[in-house]
Amino acid sequence: MTVLMVVATVYGVAQLLVLSTPTRSLRVTTVLLAIAVGVYGCGAATALLEYAYTRTVAEQPDGRALRDAVERASYTVDPVLEEMVKVAPLLLVAGSRKLRRQWGLTDYTVAGGALGAGFGLLEAVSRYGLDADRATGHSAGGWLIPTSLTPPYIPGPDQVFSAWFPAPFGTLDLGATHPAAETSQHLVLTALCGLGVGILVRGRRWLRLAGLLPIGAACAQHILVNYSAAHRSDRDIQAWVADTDAVLWVVPLLCLAIAIGVDLSQLRRAKRALPGVLIDSERAGHVGLEALGGYGLWRLPWSMLIALRFARMRRALLYGVDRGPYPGAKTLHRTVAWSARQIDASDHLHAWRGIGVRSTWRAARAMRDGRRVWFIAVSLVLMAPAALFLLVGSFPATARLQNRFETGNGPAVLMGFGIAAFVWIAWQLIDLLRTWRVTGMLALAEAHAVVRFRLCAGLGALAAGGVLLGRMSQEGLSLTTRSSAMSTCWTRWTTSSPTSASPCSCSPSSRSSRPAAALFSPAPAPCAPSPSKPRPTPRRSACWVWSSCRRAPVAAARPAKPGMPGLAKSGKERRNRSTGPTSRATREGMDLTPSNVTWRNRHGTCERD
Structure with a gap:
């Protein structure tokens, strides 16, 4: 799952x-x-x-x-x-x-x-x-x-x-x-x-x-x-x-629509200010995606990868054009202009002859x-x-x-x-x-x-x-x-290469446990399991997720709290949770008598919810 x-x-x-x-x-x-x-x-x-x-x-x-x-x-x-x-x-x-x-x-x-x-x-x-x-x-x-x-x-x-x-x-x-x-x-x-x-x-x-x-x-x-x-x-x-x-x-669709609209407007203005970063197809009247898409179809997938990388690098340059110079802007400008000239020089079928999987693999091995x-x-x-x-x-x-x-x-x-x-x-x-x-x-x-x-x-x-x-x-x-x-x-x-690539309380859930809370809680003094009930193999109760709860019921001295302390419960969680501990207790084989019960383990107590 x-x-x-x-x-x-x-x-x-x-x-x-x-x-x-x-x-x-x-x-x-x-x-x-x-x-x-x-x-x-x-x-x-x-x-x-x-x-x-x-x-x-x-x-x-x-x-x-x-x-x-x-x-x-x-x-x-x-x-x-x-x-x-x-x-x-x-x-x-x-x-x-x-x-x-x-x-x-x-x-x-x-x-x-x-x-x-x-x-x-x-x-x-x-x-x-x-x-x-x-x-x-x-x-x-x-x-x-x-x-x-x-x-x-x-x-x-x-x-x-x-x-x-x-x-x-x-x-x-x-x-x-x-x-x-x-x-x-x-x-x-x-x-x-x-x-x-x-x-x-x-x-x-x-x-x-x-x-x-x-x-x-x-x-x-x-x-x-x-x-x-x-x-x-x-x-x-x-x-x-x-x-x-x-x-x-x-x-998210509305957010992207607003962001793309604003960015496209800025890119158009920046291209008019820096005509040297355009390729010949764009100067001939084709839009950016159409021009670079045509270049990318010469030898898939290699030509398309080059076109996409050039498009991303040029956008990074154009986004900062109207805000004055900054460190590295001139170097990036020269790099983008040189890349545009290289694309113009290879924008024909003859330039891609001999480029295939085998030749690319050999070049990659040499650079490994x-x-x-x-x-x-x-x-x-x-x-x-x-x-x-x-x-x-x-x-x-x-x-x-x-x-x-x-x-x-x-x-x-x-x-x-x-x-x-x-x-x-x-x-x-x-x-x-x-x-x-x-x-x-x-x-x-x-x-x-x-x-x-x-x-x-x-x-x-x-x-x-x-x-x-x-x-x-x-x-x-x-x-x-x-x-x-x-x-x-x-x-x-x-540890991925730099050149490659707690729970939120509003998420839907029907479980009432907040397992990360017990993780950061101070460990209470250990206690022995109840001699009247053998210790079962730890399973996935709400408490066990982080503290390996041993389910031996003992009478509680105070009302049980509705959940584990530390983090807020999720929104849909409270709407969808059951009204009592019956379903969980039945699943875990617990005895619900008396009604005021906590579950004793060797790390302390885990209150029922």
Whole structure:
């Protein structure tokens, strides 16, 4: 199922990439890297900040005040905090003067959508990546996870490829026979915020203030979704959220339409100011896409790749023409003009004779860097156990693979690879810092943006991976094996070449657990399991996801809290959750007497919800 979650995420971003082709200057690999930044950098930062906020405002760490703080923060602070964290990498990019000049509104919108899509992927995998043995197939495609009357639904290929900007998971109404993939709220809201950041960065004078409108709209929608979950009796808010969810897929299209319109106007003005960057076909009256498309058809795919690369490089130059000179502008101008002359010289069939797969392969082998081969090989080896655990073992037919990693030597293997991946990422980040100044001197600043994105992803991976491994070392290997698996998965994303390429509270869910909360909670003193009930093999209860809960019921001294502390619950989560613990308790084999019950484990207590 995790594979389908990844496919849904990448497919939604691919739709943005295709629609933004006329004005986008970012490469595909850079946008895919932004997905990894959303998963690791933004997700880890959100979890840490929300944890710090709720603990700061609470009077005591495990009392009623903490529950109230989490409840209020879910529709007050958390929505704004999450949207700001998701666009923080764009603000980091905008800190470079050269990048501000070379990125258009389309680039900010697409990169923002990719950051939000990665954020949504983290939520989906962290909640349902280990539920393969409980999932049941749907007759129309996809998988259900039976937890309530409106269970979580993982869309299948038919649902993913027939939807606009599909979400990795959603919810399914009781008796629905034709399920459909929901729209990814993360992608939509962050694309809207990305457009706002672009207007703030590229706007002139008072027009910059217009960039606050998209950002405010995204935060307001996020707040309303969470408020409707906390106040289910407010029918007006419930109706508003339901109506906006139905048309949410239109928002990225409108954002792209505005961004493309503004960028096309700027490109036309810049071409008149710099006629030397035009090719002969454009001087003859053909438009840019028609002229470069004709050149790209001479010898596919090589000629088309050259045309696309030239188009992106020229757009980066033209976006900064009307804003005065900046470091590297003259060098980039000379490079684009020289490339235009090379395209004119090869714009005929004779120039492409002898160019094919064999000749291109020989040229690529001559330029191959041996160190890069070892670099990729080490990264793939380190992520292999995590890939088997989270990707291959995430289907119901292969759920036994996850069970094998959860027992015996499986946790030790994952933890060992996780520690090795942690060291590998740290070493790569140190090496990456050495390229900061070098990439900053390049005329085309996209390589410098890639370095900044990789730093965001790597630092987030180190922060979250360090907390995960620290908890495992303190509590022993009985902590869920997902810790080392996720840490190892970060390796490949954060160590990709610079020249290549926490859950959000507004996402739909029917589970009431917030697994990341227990991750950052201080470990209570251990206690022995109940002698009257044998210890079962740890499964996927809400508490076990991060703390390997041993389900031995004991009487509670105070009312149980509605969920695990630390992070706000999602909006649709509260609307779709069951009214009591009956379904979960039945599934886990728990005894619900007395009614006021907590579940004791060797790490402390996990309250029922």
